Amino acid sequence: MVTKFIADEKPQKVEVLDTTLRDGAQAKGVSFDLQAKIRITLALDEIGVHFIEAGWPGSNPKDEEYFKEIRKYDLRNSELVAFTSTRRKNMKASQDPILQKVLDADTKWITVFGKSWDLHVTDVLKTTLEENLNMIYDTIKYLKENGRNVIFDAEHFFDGFKRNKEYALKVLKTAEEAGADRIVLADTNGGSLPHEVYNVVMEVKQHVKKPLGLHMHNDSGCAVANTLMGVLAGASHVHVTVNGIGERTGNADLCVVVPNLELKMGIEALKNREGLKMLKSLSSLVYELAGIPPNPYQPYVGDNAFAHKAGVHVDAVLKNPVAYEHVPPESVGNARKVAVSELSGAANLVSWARKELGIMVDKREPAVRRALRRIKELENKGYSFDNATASALLILLEEMGLRGKTFEVKDWRVISEGKDLSGAKSWSVVKLGNGEEYLEAGEGIGPVEAIDKALRKALTKVAPEASSVKLIDYRVHLPKASKHTESDVRVEITFSDGKEFWTTTAVSRNIIEASLKALVEGIEYYLIKRKLMALRGMMVP
Template sequence: MVKKSIEILDTTLRDGSQAASISFTLRDKIKTAILLDELGVDYIEGGWPGSNPKDYEFFKEIKNYSLKNAKIAAFGSTRRKGIKPEEDVSLKSILDADTSVAVLFGKTWTLHVKEVLRTTLEDNLQIISDSVQFLRDHGIEVIFDAEHFYQGFKEDKEYALKVVNTAYEAGAKVVALADTNGGTLPHEVLEITRYIAERTKAKLGVHMHNDTGNAVANSLMGVVAGARHVQGTINGIGERTGNADLIQIIPSLLLKMGFKVLRNPDGLKRLKEVSSALYELAGIHPNPYQPYVGDNAFTHKAGVHADAVMKNTRAYEHIDPSIIGNQRKIVISELSGTANLVNYLDRLGLKLEKKEEKLKRALQTIKELEAKGYSFDLAPESALLVVLKELGYYEKLIDMKYWKVINENGLALAVVKVNSRIEAAEGDGPVNAVDNALRRCLVKDFPELESVKLTDYRVVLPGEIKNTESVVRVTIEFTDGKNTWRTEGVSQSVIEASIMALVDGLDYYLQINKKLKPLLTI
């Protein structure tokens, strides 16, 4: 049986750009359009050409690119009251954008018709009909967005139905039912959309906002009720609390509901990539808890979960994360079991049974350290050092006997005694100064440390720990250009915690490369 298709219209560049604190440059908009086309959406709503010069320029610029999957759509409103279509600024701007598709919004709610447009209900229907017909006469495919549809339906369902049929009879290919203020709940969307679907020949779409946290659920309920066109944004960005998140909708439609979605058959594998790219372009930190693509979406922390997933991934994972470009992670923490440790050791090439007594002792030490303020799910490599010591694979390669930091009057100076060498160094700050001094001592014996760089530094105040004073937790991320790792230090002194994390980070690299790798290749 051939799967039914659902059209996807992405409005990240129009509705998404209306989110507070987001401002796409023209170059950002072009990059986004290319990403969306490669993903395989059916329509890309590029903006409102009549509202600002940047959107107008986008429609000119995008013509220089050959898109493989998506049609570019220009957004605009129906003609103004008392104005002929050919004289209306908004409709003319759509023609000037020179696109094959227009997304046209018009009034559905009688409150808006009477109090905002200040016209009659019949005149509003004529406005809709004239506007759709005008664009169709110019060879443009029209998607009509019925603004405030669900609010309008609750007030006058017969008039809301008339709006849908008027747009359809005028030539609209799709009539999208919009929950413009985001106040409709899933069971209402199901009932209302089904009511309309049973009484119209129009192809229905849904356009949902997230004001009650139900935009994704509402979109899926709209499809269950008969809609075959869904509008949304990447990562759900948009006005107020945002739009329906296509990153969640697309895999749900395809993997859970059996619909054919995306013109690119390999587009689903790029879902996390597209999500991450849009976060970066929007200047927003990615949500690690975002369904499907978040860094924590397939992360297992509890020991029971980790053990089960290592036996059969279906035990706690609803899909294979690789299908949407994500990956499984098992973290180490006070909630872990030995299965969590076995998973990490397996990556290093060490094969151990989870019943190994040494692993149990290492896990107990890890839990005791977490009680003192560590958080090893953020810095697993510090925990792995504990495990390597307990297993007997650890060799002391960094012996720090003394450190002193001077940080005053704009001067950051560190003196360290490491591996019987004394070195001093300046830095951009105390941590950088210690790092420089440490490396001066160590690179003579371990030149490979020249390739190790610090890429992130974070300080957290976990609060007062039982039976001690308040402490700080410092997490440092490192890279050698190929791999990344994170280590931690906890102390009442931020400098000491930083030095602990710094030494652990360099030590971990040396243990893996100087001690562990030669052992595993024998």
């Protein structure tokens, strides 16, 4: 079938229904507690989605408690939506206890899902096609008689349409006749492709007068594309989840659908005009509360979405960001990042020196070229500066003659012992020198903690201002194995002074040596940066 796109069919505005708390919570390994559901609700309301499908009252006690608790909060932009199925077969809607639970949730809007694929009616529900239509009609009619607005979610619609078009359309007409306010076409198995979605929506519009919606799953990797194509065909109501979490491979990702609608298609999708700028923080919040590691490569909101590594790219972006950025990162609450690596050009180092240290340096200067050469040599030995920009900048500062060590580790020793494998302890001594020498000891559960404590004690004599530096992340990598059993160890340590974050790295056959070097460089970087900022007349606490 040949698809002809008609641009005039797309709406000027689209309603966004977020189902992170319902369909998203069905993702394997995800379980939101009550407070997490409330926090996500308030964040979704703040960015300005139109509807928040928050759970299924009657299916579990947690959702019932949620709908009671959320009444204590005033939402400014979003309508809460309770979710339910059609009445049970061979039962009156008024007698179905699940429907009563949904009414007790006291929401203005209710989503009702019903079968639109005849296979599901006969093989799963084990009922007749006519009884399924009655279940849909009776449920919607009953909820409407009780003063509720109804979103009818036609489950498995695209599969049903392909197998039995006449019946699938009859399901939609039945829901419309019963009074449904929105008719949603669901690709529940996620197997449809964009051109199919476009063609089906275009045809369905000829039969249904109520606003059409889309509920897309990502099993074919097309949930976002299918949603956009459905909108292009005239759908004005879309279902999404934050970060695309959901059953199996997930749902259409709010963090991709919404900016594509607003920034690329010129369609208003959020009630809050500043909501787009909150997408990055919303994404991070949901990842945290869901217990899922963030996807750094996620479009728009991923940590690497606007990260530039190749020297040619960085050089071009510094001259004109449009050269390698399809939208401004700040438009979705993200930020540009420049990595320093063996693939980098001098522009990367120059960019970081300006941004982090306030140093204006020309990429053609010999010091920059020497620093870049050293960085590439170290990466060949197992280093990685993608995250550890502070270590790369220390190399540049050294080549520029600006490093100047505030302190120097003269000697160190670590001892670990225990009576069994569950009770080991470590002790460390560190000697610092810079004119005078200072020897201090530290005790910790592990050797890294012990040497960190000893180093901090000694630094109180040499550089007391370093006390504000905290170690907030510690990671170990095995970048390069030798022909024998030995292997180099790469350590990455991230620090913070409560205002900024920076990361250093070091490589050694000895994990303690690598850890100590990264610790020293992290504190050294802070002290040098503090001094440089002070020299430029900036206020440094």
